[in-house]
Amino acid sequence: MFRKELKVLDCTIRDGGLINDYQFSDEFVKAVYASTCQAGVDYMEIGKKLCVSDTYTREKFGKWNFCDEDDIKRVVDSYEGDYRPTLAVMYDVGRVDTDSLAPVDQSVVGMIRTACYVADIDKGLDLVKRSKDQGYETTINIMAPSAAIESDLIEALQQVEDSPEVDYLYFVDSYGAFYSEQITSYLNLFKKHAPNKELGFHGHNNQQLAFSNTQQCIIEGVNLLDATVNGIGRGAGNCNLELLLNFLKNPKFDARPIYKVIQEQMIPLRKEIEWGFNDIYGISGHLNQHPRNAMKLRSNAKNKDHCYDFLVDSLADS
Amino acid sequence: MFRKELKVLDCTIRDGGLINDYQFSDEFVKAVYASTCQAGVDYMEIGKKLCVSDTYTREKFGKWNFCDEDDIKRVVDSYEGDYRPTLAVMYDVGRVDTDSLAPVDQSVVGMIRTACYVADIDKGLDLVKRSKDQGYETTINIMAPSAAIESDLIEALQQVEDSPEVDYLYFVDSYGAFYSEQITSYLNLFKKHAPNKELGFHGHNNQQLAFSNTQQCIIEGVNLLDATVNGIGRGAGNCNLELLLNFLKNPKFDARPIYKVIQEQMIPLRKEIEWGFNDIYGISGHLNQHPRNAMKLRSNAKNKDHCYDFLVDSLADS
Numbered sequence: 001m002f003r004k005e006l007k008v009l010d011c012t013i014r015d016g017g018l019i020n021d022y023q024f025s026d027e028f029v030k031a032v033y034a035s036t037c038q039a040g041v042d043y044m045e046i047g048k049k050l051c052v053s054d055t056y057t058r059e060k061f062g063k064w065n066f067c068d069e070d071d072i073k074r075v076v077d078s079y080e081g082d083y084r085p086t087l088a089v090m091y092d093v094g095r096v097d098t099d100s101l102a103p104v105d106q107s108v109v110g111m112i113r114t115a116c117y118v119a120d121i122d123k124g125l126d127l128v129k130r131s132k133d134q135g136y137e138t139t140i141n142i143m144a145p146s147a148a149i150e151s152d153l154i155e156a157l158q159q160v161e162d163s164p165e166v167d168y169l170y171f172v173d174s175y176g177a178f179y180s181e182q183i184t185s186y187l188n189l190f191k192k193h194a195p196n197k198e199l200g201f202h203g204h205n206n207q208q209l210a211f212s213n214t215q216q217c218i219i220e221g222v223n224l225l226d227a228t229v230n231g232i233g234r235g236a237g238n239c240n241l242e243l244l245l246n247f248l249k250n251p252k253f254d255a256r257p258i259y260k261v262i263q264e265q266m267i268p269l270r271k272e273i274e275w276g277f278n279d280i281y282g283i284s285g286h287l288n289q290h291p292r293n294a295m296k297l298r299s300n301a302k303n304k305d306h307c308y309d310f311l312v313d314s315l316a317d318s
Numbered sequence: 319m320f321r322k323e324l325k326v327l328d329c330t331i332r333d334g335g336l337i338n339d340y341q342f343s344d345e346f347v348k349a350v351y352a353s354t355c356q357a358g359v360d361y362m363e364i365g366k367k368l369c370v371s372d373t374y375t376r377e378k379f380g381k382w383n384f385c386d387e388d389d390i391k392r393v394v395d396s397y398e399g400d401y402r403p404t405l406a407v408m409y410d411v412g413r414v415d416t417d418s419l420a421p422v423d424q425s426v427v428g429m430i431r432t433a434c435y436v437a438d439i440d441k442g443l444d445l446v447k448r449s450k451d452q453g454y455e456t457t458i459n460i461m462a463p464s465a466a467i468e469s470d471l472i473e474a475l476q477q478v479e480d481s482p483e484v485d486y487l488y489f490v491d492s493y494g495a496f497y498s499e500q501i502t503s504y505l506n507l508f509k510k511h512a513p514n515k516e517l518g519f520h521g522h523n524n525q526q527l528a529f530s531n532t533q534q535c536i537i538e539g540v541n542l543l544d545a546t547v548n549g550i551g552r553g554a555g556n557c558n559l560e561l562l563l564n565f566l567k568n569p570k571f572d573a574r575p576i577y578k579v580i581q582e583q584m585i586p587l588r589k590e591i592e593w594g595f596n597d598i599y600g601i602s603g604h605l606n607q608h609p610r611n612a613m614k615l616r617s618n619a620k621n622k623d624h625c626y627d628f629l630v631d632s633l634a635d636s
Contacts, residue, residue: 207529219499308580312574
């Protein structure tokens with residue numbers, strides 16, 4: 001598949017950090033950054049930009065939950081090549097301080113992505129506006145649309161359409177619940193009610209469909225595609241960046257640096273933390289449930305593979 | 319997705335046996351058989367039906383490479399429920415003895431599937447004819463069409479169309495190479511040149527696309543779908559039966575017995591043998607290569623995760 005408008009956003013550090021409270025070594029973050037530069041990726045999301053507080057400390061929650069300019073600069077300065085992706089950070093509704101946001105020309109960051117549920121769309125759009133006021137490229141990532149009431153989702157989409165500050169509107173398969181026909185059906189809703197917005201997609205791999213659903217989104221006209229190195233991410237993880245770059249024929253992309261960072265950094269990391277498809281996440285995805293119960297079970301060494309028990313319990317709960 | 323014509327064929331033992339030379343315990347085979355009965359699966363392929371020889375012995379290559387009637391009967395008789403799938407076995411061109419094939423009414427088997435490459439289509443169709451002469455349902459499984467010259471493939475398809483003995487024509491993604499748009503494109507070729515044949519699909523999961531490509535086949539009108547419990551199968555394995563049954567809304571299917579046999583049989587087995595997606599198979603699938611080099615690397619404990627080295631070597635070879 002080739003379309004010149006297609007852009008790829010690597011969110012390895014941001015989504016991967018949800019597994020380990022952003023306790024990545026500097027060496028790891030630098031290696032991932034360098035690989036995305038060499039691979040020709042368009043955007044690289046390096047973490048969340050949340051507020052430090054007494055209970056939400058840098059020590060416990062990791063520096064990439066806060067993304068101070070100096071921390072990012074050290075990563076950027078460690079790479080010597082010419083091409084660099086635009087750096088992105090993520091805002092969560094209710095946990096950010098927009099007053100401290102520097103204007104874009106004083107920052108190494110170029111894009112701010114705001115994640116919110118349908119119910120928080122007004123708060124989300126306020127953050128987008130404040131980001132745009134400071135000159136950043138912006139996205140609004142509507143989480144868990146598979147669990148939203150359709151009329152609420154439509155209202156949110158119309159609000160996004162009426163917000164000129166939003167550059168990209170993201171369709172997010174938070175629960176890894178969608179099949180390809182549903183991807184098409186929901187995107188038709190997005191295109192109908194927000195016809196002037198460029199679309200993005202962020203998948204989860206609960207049912208081994210993150211990559212194929214990303215392909216389906218491309219077919220349906222989505223131009224900004226999220227992926228992570230080796231599919232790292234919360235629970236079942238995300239669309240594998242290397243598979244996506246293999247699929248895209250745009251000559252600006254090169255998957256080889258991604259395989260190199262997998263071999264050198266991800267393989268050792270897999271011994272410390274777990275991500276990716278397994279039977280438990282397959283069930284939570286199929287049942288369109290938040291992965292929290294699945295993740296809780298996976299952290300229990302004794303029962304983590306008891307998929308039949310998990311299915312029976314989940315059906316009883318639903 | 320619901321369509322009353324959709325049928326599911328479990329090939330857990332037959333494709334899974336390619337990993338361990340069919341050295342499954344009787345308890346394991348009986349448990350898988352019982353689970354397919356309880357799940358309402360339409361067909362269950364219990365092994366290959368090849369010839370014993372001095373070099374190809376039952377001891378070394380396992381009883382499910384040969385599928386003697388008595389061995390199958392012991393499995394069938396171990397289950398007490400009413401509903402049973404039609405049992406299938408597989409023929410490989412050049413390694414079978416059709417003279418010893420009992421008529422269908424003297425066998426517990428009801429379907430014989432013949433696997434062949436495009437180049438062997440005449441030999442394959444001869445085996446199909448001999449199977450049909452004895453009363454069996456038949457399929458011809460054309461392997462590795464992604465590596466065939468299109469004019470040769472078209473000729474083979476036309477020969478299948480002209481063979482009334484073929485009940486199902488299988489499209490087989492042997493290398494796990496196809497993306498969904500290619501699935502559609504190849505199926506259009508199949509439908510154009512064999513318009514009167516019912517179609518089947520057998521996928522491999524090299525690029526995490528076995529399940530999604532099976533969905534794409536359903537959308538394109540394929541009615542017989544291969545899958546295996548937990549995706550077990552050679553290399554990256556197959557479409558996961560439990561995911562497929564979750565997806566299919568046909569009320570005759572029930573995924574719960576499949577999750578039960580995963581919990582009780584597959585999880586312990588995963589400690590002994592490996593199957594499923596990994597970086598190495600992702601590369602061989604993307605490059606449309608036979609998985610033999612990938613499987614060889616995976617058997618080398620020291621280098622099995624060296625995906626960058628494998629990619630560079632594979633590109634140099636291609």
